[in-house]
Amino acid sequence: QVQLVESGGGLVQPGGSLRLSCVASGFDFAAYAMGWYRQAPGKQREWIATIHTDEQTIYKDSVKGRFTISRVNAQNAVYLQMNSLKPEDTAAYYCNVDSVKWRPSWGQGTQVTVSS
Numbered sequence: 739q740v741q742l743v744e745s746g747g748g749l750v751q752p753g754g755s756l757r758l759s760c761v762a763s764g765f766d767f768a769a770y771a772m773g774w775y776r777q778a779p780g781k782q783r784e785w786i787a788t789i790h791t792d793e794q795t796i797y798k799d800s801v802k803g804r805f806t807i808s809r810v811n812a813q814n815a816v817y818l819q820m821n822s823l824k825p826e827d828t829a830a831y832y833c834n835v836d837s838v839k840w841r842p843s844w845g846q847g848t849q850v851t852v853s854s
Contacts, residue, residue, distance in 0.1 A: 760833030
């Protein structure tokens with residue numbers, strides 16, 4: 739069964755940090771680029787970062803320099819280190835395969851709230 743399980747969200751003050759984790763199962767994790775996405779209330783889900791199978795990374799401009807995506811294939815895991823968080827980063831965060839050919843169903847996500 740294909741599954742994505744995100745964790746690590748929470749409430750953090752502006753300027754703070756969080757590290758999100760996503761563990762995948764049921765598919766050949768190492769063979770796919772993985773991405774992090776987020777959805778703020780009342781807005782569409784948006785892409786924020788991708789790590790390719792060769793560990794090259796790309797970021798949405800608004801998070802570049804503040805967020806770092808990484809992966810550990812042996813753990814079927816992808817991570818998102820988020821620093822210098824801003825209130826506009828408040829959203830539910832999701833991981834998924836970054837491919838136009840195939841993508842599993844979305845997991846439950848993990849909520850990040852940035853507020854003082």
